[in-house]
Amino acid sequence: MAHFGPKTPHPDTLAIHAGQSPDPATGARAVPIYQTASFVFPDADTAAALFNMEQPGHVYSRLSNPTVSAFEERIAALEGGVGAIATSSGQAALHLAIATLMGQGGHIVASASLYGGSHNLLTYTLPRFGISTTFVSSRDPADWRRAIRPETRLLFGESVGNPSVDVLDIPALGELCRAQGLPLLVDATVTTPYLGRALDMGAHLVVHSATKFLSGHGVVIGGVLVDGGRFDWDAGGRFPTLSEPYSGFHGMVFTEESPATAFLLRARREGLRDFGACMAPMTAFQILQGLETLHLRMPRHVQTTSRIVDFLATHEAVETVHHPDQPRHPDHALAKRLYPQGCSAILSFELKGGREAGQRFIERLSLFSHLANIGDAKSLVIHPASTTHFRMDDAALAAAGITAGTVRLSIGLEHPEDLIEDLARALRAARK
Amino acid sequence: MRFIVEGYPAYAYTGGKPHDPQRPTAVFVHGAAFDHSVWQWQSRYFANHGLSVLAVDLPAHGRSPGNVRRSIEELAQWLGAFIEASGSGPVHLAGHSMGSLIALETALAHPARLASLALVGSAMPMAVGEPFLAAARDGADAALDMEAVWGHSRNAQLATSAVPGVTLLGASRRLNGRAAEGVLAADLAACHGYRADPAALRKLALPVLVLGGKRDQMTPVTATETLAKEIPGARFVALDAGHSMMSEAPREVVAALRSHWLPAAR
Numbered sequence: 001m002a003h004f005g006p007k008t009p010h011p012d013t014l015a016i017h018a019g020q021s022p023d024p025a026t027g028a029r030a031v032p033i034y035q036t037a038s039f040v041f042p043d044a045d046t047a048a049a050l051f052n053m054e055q056p057g058h059v060y061s062r063l064s065n066p067t068v069s070a071f072e073e074r075i076a077a078l079e080g081g082v083g084a085i086a087t088s089s090g091q092a093a094l095h096l097a098i099a100t101l102m103g104q105g106g107h108i109v110a111s112a113s114l115y116g117g118s119h120n121l122l123t124y125t126l127p128r129f130g131i132s133t134t135f136v137s138s139r140d141p142a143d144w145r146r147a148i149r150p151e152t153r154l155l156f157g158e159s160v161g162n163p164s165v166d167v168l169d170i171p172a173l174g175e176l177c178r179a180q181g182l183p184l185l186v187d188a189t190v191t192t193p194y195l196g197r198a199l200d201m202g203a204h205l206v207v208h209s210a211t212k213f214l215s216g217h218g219v220v221i222g223g224v225l226v227d228g229g230r231f232d233w234d235a236g237g238r239f240p241t242l243s244e245p246y247s248g249f250h251g252m253v254f255t256e257e258s259p260a261t262a263f264l265l266r267a268r269r270e271g272l273r274d275f276g277a278c279m280a281p282m283t284a285f286q287i288l289q290g291l292e293t294l295h296l297r298m299p300r301h302v303q304t305t306s307r308i309v310d311f312l313a314t315h316e317a318v319e320t321v322h323h324p325d326q327p328r329h330p331d332h333a334l335a336k337r338l339y340p341q342g343c344s345a346i347l348s349f350e351l352k353g354g355r356e357a358g359q360r361f362i363e364r365l366s367l368f369s370h371l372a373n374i375g376d377a378k379s380l381v382i383h384p385a386s387t388t389h390f391r392m393d394d395a396a397l398a399a400a401g402i403t404a405g406t407v408r409l410s411i412g413l414e415h416p417e418d419l420i421e422d423l424a425r426a427l428r429a430a431r432k
Numbered sequence: 433m434r435f436i437v438e439g440y441p442a443y444a445y446t447g448g449k450p451h452d453p454q455r456p457t458a459v460f461v462h463g464a465a466f467d468h469s470v471w472q473w474q475s476r477y478f479a480n481h482g483l484s485v486l487a488v489d490l491p492a493h494g495r496s497p498g499n500v501r502r503s504i505e506e507l508a509q510w511l512g513a514f515i516e517a518s519g520s521g522p523v524h525l526a527g528h529s530m531g532s533l534i535a536l537e538t539a540l541a542h543p544a545r546l547a548s549l550a551l552v553g554s555a556m557p558m559a560v561g562e563p564f565l566a567a568a569r570d571g572a573d574a575a576l577d578m579e580a581v582w583g584h585s586r587n588a589q590l591a592t593s594a595v596p597g598v599t600l601l602g603a604s605r606r607l608n609g610r611a612a613e614g615v616l617a618a619d620l621a622a623c624h625g626y627r628a629d630p631a632a633l634r635k636l637a638l639p640v641l642v643l644g645g646k647r648d649q650m651t652p653v654t655a656t657e658t659l660a661k662e663i664p665g666a667r668f669v670a671l672d673a674g675h676s677m678m679s680e681a682p683r684e685v686v687a688a689l690r691s692h693w694l695p696a697a698r
Contacts, residue, residue, distance in 0.1 A: 003567035005577030009590060017590040019599070052448075054477040055683055056595040069596040076599045077589045082606050083598035229606035250448055257445075258469045259494070260607040261598055268597065 011078055011194065012295040019073025033285045034066045052250065053257075053269075063272055067281035071288050075214070075224050078193040078294075079206055082229030083264045085272060086222065086284060090189060090209025091117055092277035093223030097185055097205055099275065100267040101239060102153040104130030109147045109154075111168060112137035112399035113161030115209075116389035118187065119396070122156075137399040139330065141172045148180055153238060155182055159198055160190040160339075162374065163348045163384050163408035164401025165322050167331035167338065174202015181236045189213070189375070190346055194298040196339045199228040205263070212375025213345070215290035216297050220283045225267065229260040242266055297377070297413060302342030304419065305411040311420050312349050317357075317427040319350040322401065345411045346374055348384075351430055354405040358383055361407065361430035367414060367422035379412035379419055435517040442514055443495035444468065444486040447479025451486060453519035456547070458693065460487040461511065463529030463553070464619035465579065465611035466604075467494025470528060473682035474689060482694060486518055490534075492615055500618040504530075504626035508537035515545045524693045526550035528678060529583075529651065530623045533558060540632050548639040550692055552685070553648060553675045555655035556662075560624040568617035575616055580605035585647040585674030600679050633662050640666040641692040643677065643685065650675035667692070 009017070023032050039058040041047035049055045058064050072084040087093040098108065110122055112135040122133040134147040144155065155177055157168040170186060177184040183204040191198070192213045198206050208214055210222040233242040234255050242262045245251040249269045254262035272278055309323045324335030324343050335343040351357040362370050368381040372388055382388060384402050392400065411419065433451055434441045444451070444459075445468040451457075458478050460471040468475070468487035479485040491498030491510055501507045511534055515523055525546050527535030532554035539549045567575035580601050585591070588601045608616065640663050644656030653670050660668035669688050673681035 001566065001570065003563065003570065003572040003574035005567075005574035006581040008577070008581060009587060014589065019589070019592065021591040049477060049480075052476065052480060053473075054480055055473055055686065058596060064596040066592070066596070070592065072597040073589075073593050073599050076597075076602060080602065081599070082603040083595075085597060229603060230609070232610075252448065256495075258472055258603075259467065259610060260469070260603045264597065 014074065014077045015294050016292045018077035020070045031067055031070045031285060031288050033281050035281055037061050053252075061281065062276055062278045063268060065281050065284070068279050068284040071279070071284040071291070072224065074288065074291060075193070075208070076226055079226045080197050080199050080228070081206070081226040082261050084224050084226040085264060085267050086210070086224045086279035088223065088277040088279055089221050090187075090207060090211060090223035091121065093207040093209075093225040094118055094121060094187065096267055096271045096275065096277065097207060097225050098126065098131065098154065100241060100263060100271050101183070102131060103241075105151055106131045106153045107149050107151045108133040108156055109144055109152055110135055111157035111161065111166075112396070113164045113166040113401055114158055115162045115187070116384070116392065119389070119400070120391060124391070135399065139169065141169065141176045144173060145176055145180070148182070152182060154185055156185045156187070158187040158190065159196065160344045160346065161401070162190060162346060163388075163406065165324060165329075165344055165346055165348060166401060167324055167335045167343060169334055170198055170201035170203055170338065177202070177204070181238070183231045190344050191339060192294060192298060194294050195302070195341055195343060199226070199230075201338060204228050204231040210287045211373065213298065213301070214294065215287040216294070216375065216377060217290055218373055218376035218378060220286045222279050222283045222287055227261065227263045231263070233262055246270070299341065300413055301345035301411060304413075304416040305345045305347060306342065307416045308409070308411055308419060308423065309347055311423065312347075315427055317352055317431050319352050319405070321347060321349040323347040346408065347411070348401070348406050348408045350403060350405045351407060353430065355385075357430045358405050358407050360432070361426045364426040364429035365422055367418060368409065374410035376410065377413045379414055380410040382408050384408050435514065437514045437517050438491075438498070438510055440491060440498040441496065442491070442517070443489045444514075444518070445475055447475035447477075447485035447487070449479040449485070451518065452484045453521070455484040456482070456524065457484040457486060457518070457520035458524045458526065459515060460485070461525070461527035461531030461534050462488070462490065462493070463531050464623060465493070465608045465616035467607065469494075469607065470676070470678055472679075474526075474678055474686055477686045478689070478693070481690070483524070484520065486520070488514060492612060500615055502618055502622060504533045504537050504622050505541075507534045507622065508541055511535075511538045512542040512545055515542070522547040524548045524550070526552060526689060527554075528552040529554070529675065530558070530619050533623060533626050536628055537626070539636060539638060540628060543638065546638055548641070548692060549636075550641040550643065550689060551659065552643040553645060553651050553656070553677060554642060554659055555651035556626070556628055556659045558623040558626065558651060560620045565617070565620055565624065568620050571613060576605050576608050579608050579616070582649040583675045584649070585680060586649060588674060588680070594680055594682055600676065604676060604679070630662060634664055636663050639692065641688065642666050642668045643688055644668065644670045645673045645675055645677045645680070646670050647673060648675045
């Protein structure tokens with residue numbers, strides 16, 4: 001028989017209200033910017049209780065801050081997680097997730113279709129600390145399974161790859177992870193919880209670059225790590241950072257202290273405390289401003305993108321367009337299933353005439369801004385092979401779906417006809 | 433730490449300090465399909481403030497194996513055996529929701545094992561609606577939604593969390609979701625079916641604290657107060673919180689329990 005649970009607030013309402021009561025001290029309705037390093041202890045007993053985790057509360061803004069917590073609780077509610085930790089950037093969120101789960105000898109299986117910055121971290125930097133990564137370019141979960149080793153501690157991919165716009169089959173990888181007893185971390189920067197909730201699809205952890213669509217206006221650098229609270233960190237004995245006493249914090253066994261939030265406890269009590277990549281309160285405030293209109297912005301982003309994909313796909317100067325809206329895109333059906341409202345305001349395409357044509361095209365655009373970012377209200381353009389992904393060799397570029405002529409667009413909130421006119425002018429110029 | 437109770441290992445969280453049966457001991461009992469961690473803040477506080485703490489995982493819950501018990505009386509029998517196995521003298525017993533009924537029944541069945549009783553988020557009878565029971569019997573996600581949503585203040589997600597960065601409703605739902613198949617249904621049925629003898633309640637000769645939540649959607653504060661009035665000498669305190677007051681108002685719950693326990697513990 002069908003069962004109906006109680007009504008809960010819709011995502012639109014969560015985006016505006018989750019994680020914040022009017023300020024108890026002043027009645028302020030907007031989230032106040034608690035621009036303070038520290039918080040006064042009312043008495044010595046409370047001070048000791050806060051340090052010893054006998055009561056929750058704010059101590060020092062590297063560990064937590066009320067403005068930042070409002071953002072953390074809001075994104076956790078939107079994603080359907082148990083909580084979140086905001087970080088100084090999306091890269092810091094990815095690093096925090098990895099460093100919380102593994103140390104020297106750890107191994108990651110990751111999609112080859114990743115943002116260049118994440119690729120740098122996994123390929124060049126983490127090996128210095130004894131953490132290695134095997135990249136998988138296949139869409140077949142069996143190939144992911146074959147890359148798993150006894151020392152593997154994490155599977156990682158982007159919900160929609162940047163810039164190739166490949167769609168990660170989160171349900172299939174989630175199933176593989178359940179069978180293997182491993183967590184699945186998804187970078188959901190491009191999709192946001194508005195287009196699809198990775199935790200509901202089978203991911204265990206989610207990271208965002210909040211710089212992008214969550215804040216939506218290109219004014220801050222920030223990241224966030226969300227815990228779904230579903231993974232059993234005790235099973236299999238693979239995660240001693242969570243299931244064994246931690247001498248760095250009162251000998252606490254985090255899975256014993258709080259089975260549902262063990263990961264977040266360790267990430268905050270060790271990762272934020274020691275690595276220190278915390279979010280500033282002003283940054284959290286600005287992201288919250290953007291988040292309040294996420295449900296209004298994302299439909300416009302993806303609707304305009306669809307029009308631009310259609311325009312480019314039929315333009316004689318364009319060789320190919322990469323976007324799952326295209327029926328011939330290998331992930332077209334998967335994207336329709338996982339992201340029925342649309343999956344990406346990012347697209348890439350190849351111009352006839354290769355790199356030179358691409359450069360002429362970019363330089364002749366006037367409405368699109370040539371810069372390294374995505375997810376702004378302003379439309380953006382970049383040439384990945386010479387910028388965001390320039391450290392990758394040809395093989396890695398090919399695996400990430402990038403050629404020398406690939407141009408990436410991030411579609412903003414301008415009128416679609418103005419954007420198409422700008423593209424049309426630049427395409428004409430590129431052919432000369 | 434683990435004890436052997438009725439032939440099976442029984443886990444209890446000790447609040448970060450070793451259990452010392454020679455010290456005054458507080459025993460915390462969780463509600464339906466939960467575990468010891470619902471008492472996370474109170475366990476650590478009292479373990480560092482003069483009490484030995486044992487926050488149990490009931491059989492078939494959390495880290496305690498064993499068979500699902502079908503009635504509050506069976507669970508109280510287990511809890512009595514647990515207290516005996518712990519080696520502690522008369523304990524300060526606190527129970528939340530279903531745990532409050534187990535604590536109450538333990539007080540009635542094994543009064544010599546208790547120094548005091550605290551009933552948190554309680555009502556007697558604790559009637560559970562048929563849609564909730566049916567959803568739990570069918571293992572439907574809707575049952576987890578009901579437990580989480582009604583288990584907190586209305587629109588709990590649209591408020592500042594008492595625990596920075598944690599959404600209490602989400603964490604609570606996930607904790608319920610970790611319970612083994614059939615546990616929630618058995619627990620809710622046990623709550624629904626329990627009736628304490630009113631005459632026995634009137635003879636209860638222990639210090640009793642009853643904590644209600646003014647925004648409790650599961651056991652409305654009026655029902656909690658009614659129960660308090662049926663126990664002679666019981667002290668009733670209403671907190672500005674929902675049913676999950678240990679996480680919604682952790683400091684206030686500590687303060688209420690502290691005033692109840694620590695004078696006796698000195």
